[in-house]
Amino acid sequence: xxxxxxxxxxxxxxxxxxxxxxxxxxxxxxxxxxxxxxxxxxxxxxxxxxxxxxxxxxxxxxxxxxxxxxxxxxxxxxxxxxxxxxxxxxxxxxxxxxxxxxxxxxxxxxxxxxxxxxxxxxxxxxxxxxxxxxxxxxxxxxxxxxxxxxxxxxxxxxxxxxxxxxxxxxxxxxxxxxxxxxxxxxxxxxxxxxxxxxxxxxxxxxxxxxxxxxxxxxxxxxx
Numbered sequence: 640x641x642x643x644x645x646x647x648x649x650x651x652x653x654x655x656x657x658x659x660x661x662x663x664x665x666x667x668x669x670x671x672x673x674x675x676x677x678x679x680x681x682x683x684x685x686x687x688x689x690x691x692x693x694x695x696x697x698x699x700x701x702x703x704x705x706x707x708x709x710x711x712x713x714x715x716x717x718x719x720x721x722x723x724x725x726x727x728x729x730x731x732x733x734x735x736x737x738x739x740x741x742x743x744x745x746x747x748x749x750x751x752x753x754x755x756x757x758x759x760x761x762x763x764x765x766x767x768x769x770x771x772x773x774x775x776x777x778x779x780x781x782x783x784x785x786x787x788x789x790x791x792x793x794x795x796x797x798x799x800x801x802x803x804x805x806x807x808x809x810x811x812x813x814x815x816x817x818x819x820x821x822x823x824x825x826x827x828x829x830x831x832x833x834x835x836x837x838x839x840x841x842x843x844x845x846x847x848x849x850x851x852x853x854x855x856x857x858x859x860x861x862x
Contacts, residue, residue: 658715673706730793730802740768779810
């Protein structure tokens with residue numbers, strides 16, 4: 640069965656990086672095998688889900704032994720496209736863009752920052768973490784010269800859509816959006832959104848629920 644015939648559900652794809660992180664930790668500790676139950680515990684899911692997810696990779700483990708950590712790590716890295724580097728361009732070098740550019744974890748995980756672009760004349764020509772800042776007008780040349788595969792939007796909300804359209808016009812079809820805005824792009828463009836405010840609001844919801852439960856369960860003697 641070819642990759643095009645074997646469709647992996649989006650929910651499974653979303654869990655693969657979590658499994659990958661767990662497997663990397665195991666490999667660093669030189670642990671040779673892992674059971675589905677143990678991997679499920681590390682990843683925060685149930686064992687049946689782990690076995691189903693790994694079956695999409697063609698990996699079924701060995702009864703009584705489990706999964707070979709190194710082989711599973713290779714399979715997962717290959718499926719996620721991590722056997723090669725995918726250079727990234729960051730659009731917008733304000734506080735967030737600069738923080739992302741300075742984060743060494745991208746390069747360590749196969750996503751080196753290949754280019755930085757902005758429209759502010761005071762920022763164009765400067766350098767951040769050894770990467771020069773170019774005007775966004777140069778994006779097509781940068782994509783071609785540096786093999787840029789992924790675009791990161793770190794602009795203010797009002798500039799995000801235009802920046803994304805410039806990326807798509809330059810040939811980028813995978814975009815990570817950090818701006819607090821919803822992008823409207825063609826269906827063949829893959830967009831992932833990271834909204835820190837939304838995540839904080841979700842945490843606020845659970846915190847409120849937790850505080851409410853504590854208040855309901857308290858007694859006058861606790862006051």
